[in-house]
Amino acid sequence: MHKKTPKSNDNLLDTYFKQIKVFPLLSFEEELVLSKKIQDGKTSALHKLVNSNLRLVVKIAGLFNVPDIPILDLIQEGNIGLIQAAKKFDYRKNVRFCTYASFWVRQFISRFISNKRRLVRLPQRKEEILKKIQRTYHVLCQSLMHQPNNFDIAKELGISVHDVDAFINISAESLSFEQNISDDENVSAVDIHEDYTYCPERNLMKQVSFDNTMRVLDKLKEKEKSIINYRYQLNGCERHTLREIGDKLDISPETVRQIEQRALRKIRSHANELRECLYVEAI
Secondary structure: OOOHHHHHHHHHEEEEEEEOOOOOOOHHHHHHHHHHHHHOOOOOHHHHHHHHOOOHHHHHOOOOOOOOOOOHHHHHHHHHHHHHHHHHHOOOHHOOHHHHHHHHHHHHHHHHHHHHHHOOOOHHHHHHHHHHHHHHHHHHHHOOOOOOOHHHHHHHHHHHHHHHHHHHHHHHOOOHHHHHHOOOOOOOOHHHOOOOOOOOOHHHHHHHHHHHHHHHOOOOOOOHHHHHHHHHHHOOOOOOHHHHHHHHHHHOHHHHHHHHHHHHHHHOHHHHHOOOOOOOOOO
């Protein structure tokens, strides 16, 4: 069997482009209708939503500059993420499917690249244990509010620290030599596996929430917007007192308070827009 040359890969890519261009792009309303049908179990709707967004996967795959992995492999893996996104897409979130699907496509491609570059594939049982260690690491990061050590992980999983150390060291030996892990380096769980607690829905809704909040703030006058930013630590601002804001804007603290109250009343008038952003983590 002949090895594929870069030129033959380009030809395959051109052929693939021509194949997917026949699928028309969808309007927002069409996406919502298809989402409803998919949730009702209509396979044809799933195929239509996926096929109409194959060009999105090609675009995202092209952003990953990976010379040692053919782009067609990245596209294939991204397509799996696209299918997963189409199955989970919820029309009630009121966002474009391409925005939602991008999170899934990027995650699947990133995981594929990470796994592809490992020199040694570990046995399935050990892979599962390592996944539990990594998942526990990220959960503890949130609950402890600091980077957990192997003792914390062992305690949470109910296993010995020796076992955690052993599994992490086994995995470290299978990582690419490009990572230059020395024998005396303190390898932690975060170095071994990608974050399996990743949740595209959560990331999407956080982004939508932020965008909608900024859109509401843009409706305020410049001084109102500045005061809200300072008072509630928005847009990278540190929290300021009324007096500190007054000194910055050369007005009295009482004037700052009055402007803040006026701005909050305006924000409340757009409460319905922001209420749509509230969500509950279901994963």
